[in-house]
Amino acid sequence: MYGRWLFQNLSTDKMAKNDTVHFGILGCANIARKVARAISLSPNATVYAIASRSIQKAEKFATENSLPASVRIYGSYDEVVEDSGVDAVYIPLPTSLHVQWAVTAASKMKHVLVEKPAALDVAELDQILEACEFNGVQFMDGSMWLHHPRTAHMEHLLSLSNSTSIGPVHFIHSTSTMPTTKEFLENNIRVKPELDALGALGDLAWYCIGASLWAKGYKLPTNVTALPDVTRNASGVILSITASLQWDKPNQTVANIHCSFLSHTSMDLAICGSNGSMHLRDFIIPYNETSAKFDLTFGAKFVDLHIGWNVRPEEVHVANNLPQEALMVQEFARLVASIRDCGSHPSIKWPEISRKTQVVVDAVKKSLELGCKPVAL
Amino acid sequence: MYGRWLFQNLSTDKMAKNDTVHFGILGCANIARKVARAISLSPNATVYAIASRSIQKAEKFATENSLPASVRIYGSYDEVVEDSGVDAVYIPLPTSLHVQWAVTAASKMKHVLVEKPAALDVAELDQILEACEFNGVQFMDGSMWLHHPRTAHMEHLLSLSNSTSIGPVHFIHSTSTMPTTKEFLENNIRVKPELDALGALGDLAWYCIGASLWAKGYKLPTNVTALPDVTRNASGVILSITASLQWDKPNQTVANIHCSFLSHTSMDLAICGSNGSMHLRDFIIPYNETSAKFDLTFGAKFVDLHIGWNVRPEEVHVANNLPQEALMVQEFARLVASIRDCGSHPSIKWPEISRKTQVVVDAVKKSLELGCKPVAL
Incomplete structure (x- = not known):
């Protein structure tokens, strides 16, 4: 995959580190290819699971994107959010599905990185943000720039x-x-x-x-x-x-x-x-x-x-x-690890940016x- | 003056040419300094007269802008438009004065190059354009770019x-x-x-x-x-x-x-x-x-x-x-000379652009x- 060589020295040995955040990816949208690579490149993150509504599609995604054999392949999003090994989900689903899956993930104590636009409207986004706040998980939207x-x-x-x-x-x-x-x-x-x-x-x-x-x-x-x-x-x-x-x-x-x-x-x-x-x-x-x-x-x-x-x-x-995009994942994973490992509170910066x-x-x-x-x- | 040396080879001997258009400048606004230079640089144009409401100001302008001694210095705009040696006027006056002086100049058969904005509104501009059309003189506004x-x-x-x-x-x-x-x-x-x-x-x-x-x-x-x-x-x-x-x-x-x-x-x-x-x-x-x-x-x-x-x-x-700005003057003077020397009709391109x-x-x-x-x- 293009870019692995370019940045490979930065992402070695991270599996051994304690601060690594395990991502579950909900869906195999095109943008998920870019973010899966970004997770791989980020020194404090790893792709732990990938799901599609069809397991064949998830398997194909894993193969085409050279995900390690250790990555869990699921045929439903529920399996990802139920997996206790998953720290955070990345949600590249169509916007209309964000509220359902972000709220579900937060309720399962998964941190939420959601593709932009964050939601269809503020009312929906507030449901997401309230679920994240209630469960003490980090929220961030996918504005890479x-x-x-x-x-x-x-x-x-x-x-x-x-x-x-x-x-x-x-x-x-x-x-x-x-x-x-x-x-x-x-x-x-x-x-x-x-x-x-x-x-x-x-x-x-x-x-x-x-x-x-x-x-x-x-x-x-x-x-x-x-x-x-x-x-x-x-x-x-x-x-x-x-x-x-x-x-x-x-x-x-x-x-x-x-x-x-x-x-x-x-x-x-x-x-x-x-x-x-x-x-x-x-x-x-x-x-x-x-x-x-x-x-x-x-x-x-x-x-x-x-x-x-x-x-x-x-x-x-x-x-x-x-x-x-790897810097985005790195920042998100840093916040997640700090919550997970040190009992920090989620950062309010990113939810506030999304909400505004x-x-x-x-x-x-x-x-x-x-x-x-x-x-x- | 900066630029004279740079472009001097293009503007020599023009006084001897038949196609040279004689400009009268109505007013000594800052922008008139730039356009006086442009007229000097243009191979088919020359500054023939400069006027201010005070002759001292016109004299100062001529000196400061190194205008040749042959340039006529006037203490009123009327003297410029009455001067039979003037082919065209350049009007850098405040916009509220455009209609008065453009119409007056056109009525004296002077071609009109007027600073932008051409007029305060379409009604005023139409007075100018009708005067130019009626008298068969060229109109152009000073949009150099x-x-x-x-x-x-x-x-x-x-x-x-x-x-x-x-x-x-x-x-x-x-x-x-x-x-x-x-x-x-x-x-x-x-x-x-x-x-x-x-x-x-x-x-x-x-x-x-x-x-x-x-x-x-x-x-x-x-x-x-x-x-x-x-x-x-x-x-x-x-x-x-x-x-x-x-x-x-x-x-x-x-x-x-x-x-x-x-x-x-x-x-x-x-x-x-x-x-x-x-x-x-x-x-x-x-x-x-x-x-x-x-x-x-x-x-x-x-x-x-x-x-x-x-x-x-x-x-x-x-x-x-x-x-x-010299290319603007050159184009305007080309049209003027064509009307003056060959009986051409004024170009409608430039009035139409101004009017729109x-x-x-x-x-x-x-x-x-x-x-x-x-x-x-």
């Missing part, structure tokens, strides 16, 4: 309040677009009303809303407005959506997001403050696995006569020792229902 | 309809932001209600609206929606504005614009189609004078497991033999007045 050191580096720059700061953030622009086929637009799980009723608003806007909140230090916007260009498939599921988030004074900001299954691949993020800006075009999935960059522009102005600029964007490169993101997803949906009127939060 | 060969190169890519096309344009993002001082925000001409009542909607959004229309082949949007984050100064003039332009099916597109006197300098333009995208961050004023680039991404998808991208943005560099831009400016203003409701065009 938040775990890249590039993100941490940018966050540090955003946190500065001295003369090297880009200043209060005034404007945020983000996109999450990917071209799909006609077949996808009508029949893919991600746009099926009974499986992922949020469509692009869940699958894609989760990132852009998350990035906007992140850039604002997770302060919720004052108002959320969907724009009238929404596109839906024959079943009414959103295929493309544009929306604007607004934070009122004293730290006024506007964040525009555009998400679409109809456009060329883009993952743009631009954050503009009073003194500087940061731009990147691969914020969700970096161009490559071992390093990523962003462009930093600071103190830009025009030269005399306005015939050019005094500065150019500076490329800031940030190396990572593991792919961002879901609150804004709900607000965009409500604005659409109201004919694109602003929704106050 | 439209004359850069980079723009032409991108336009060519947008016009393709084969397999190398970026496909129908689905999404356009543009910004025009610049940081200003507290003093500017209350007292600068560009935010004075009696001088430039449109504020950022005129001075900055003219570019973003123009770029959005340009990317859509100057098809007017179906709807224009202002977003509720508008900021105004104590006089009610717009300091920052976000808006969304929407084109309905069959070629559905959404264009978001953000313009502000409150943020760090940005001039972002992103155009995303179904098969590719173009990005640049200096679309209004290129980083430097002799060449400019844009990033082209084509056929991007994720590699197996979605752990990276199959392609990176390609940097497309485009050289220019003159600064874009002004129509959308008006629509954003109207949407604001309606509480950010969509305005149909």
Whole structure:
């Protein structure tokens, strides 16, 4: 498997370590291939069990993804959550199934790493979060990009309040677009009303809303407005959506997001403050696995006569020792091991991030229902 | 003066040529310094007269900008438009004065190059355009970036309809932001209600609206929606504005614009189609004078497991033999000479571009007045 060689020195001998967290994977979705590899690469995690509704499918997944022979193969999700050897579940199931399986897993004292969007709405997510809190298990959604050191580096720059700061953030622009086929637009799980009723608003806007909140230090916007260009498939599921988030004074900001299954691949993020800006075009999935960059522009102005600029964007490169998805697994497993082995409380950071993101997803949906009127939060 | 040496070989001996167009400049605004230089650099144009309401100011301008001694210095705009040696006027006056002086100049058979925004509203612009049409003189607004060969190169890519096309344009993002001082925000001409009542909607959004229309082949949007984050100064003039332009099916597109006197300098333009995208961050004023680039991404998808991208943005560099403002002057002067010397009709391209831009400016203003409701065009 690509990447095993690249990162193999980082993931050896972990089976022998005490802090290793045993993952059970509920379902064999495409994204589960990436996360199974991430679990394998993470120094404190291991794939312990894999389940599909058909055991043959689970077996095929294990073979195709070179999972060790020791991995338990199940033909039902129940068997995973009942297995006392499983510390945590990773749930890549369609969004409509998240609440059922996350709550069930939490009730069996399994920590929950769930694919994004976390749930269909805040009410469902709250059921999940309450079950996790009640059972003292960790919750995290699968927003991998938040775990890249590039993100941490940018966050540090955003946190500065001295003369090297880009200043209060005034404007945020983000996109999450990917071209799909006609077949996808009508029949893919991600746009099926009974499986992922949020469509692009869940699958894609989760990132852009998350990035906007992140850039604002997770302060919720004052108002959320969907724009009238929404596109839906024959079943009414959103295929493309544009929306604007607004934070009122004293730290006024506007964040525009555009998400679409109809456009060329883009993952743009631009954050503009009073003194500087940061731009990147691969914020969700970096161009490559071992390093990523962003462009930093600071103190830009025009030269005399306005015939050019005094500065150019500076490329800031940030190396990572593991792919961002393995860093996500590593962070999640670290929290799980700390709860399991040291009696720590679950971190509230990750559930709070997910919930705020879901609150804004709900607000965009409500604005659409109201004919694109602003929704106050 | 910087740039004279760089481009001097292109502008020699033009005084001797028959096709040289004689410009009269109405006013000594800062931008007039840049355009006076551009006229000097343009091989078919020359500064013939400069006027200010005070002759001392005009004299100072001529000295500071190294205008030749032969340039006529006037203490009133009337003297310029009355001067039979003047072929064309360049009007860098505050927007509220455009209609008066553009109409007066046209009535004296002077061709009109007017700074953007062209007018305060379509009604005023129509007075100007009707005067130009009636008198058979050329009209053009001062959108310099439209004359850069980079723009032409991108336009060519947008016009393709084969397999190398970026496909129908689905999404356009543009910004025009610049940081200003507290003093500017209350007292600068560009935010004075009696001088430039449109504020950022005129001075900055003219570019973003123009770029959005340009990317859509100057098809007017179906709807224009202002977003509720508008900021105004104590006089009610717009300091920052976000808006969304929407084109309905069959070629559905959404264009978001953000313009502000409150943020760090940005001039972002992103155009995303179904098969590719173009990005640049200096679309209004290129980083430097002799060449400019844009990033082209084509056929991007994720590699197996979605752990990276199959392609990176390609940097497309485009050289220019003159600064874009001199190319603007050159094009305007070419049209003027053709009318003057060959009896050609004025080109309708440039007035149409200005008018469509002004129509959308008006629509954003109207949407604001309606509480950010969509305005149909």
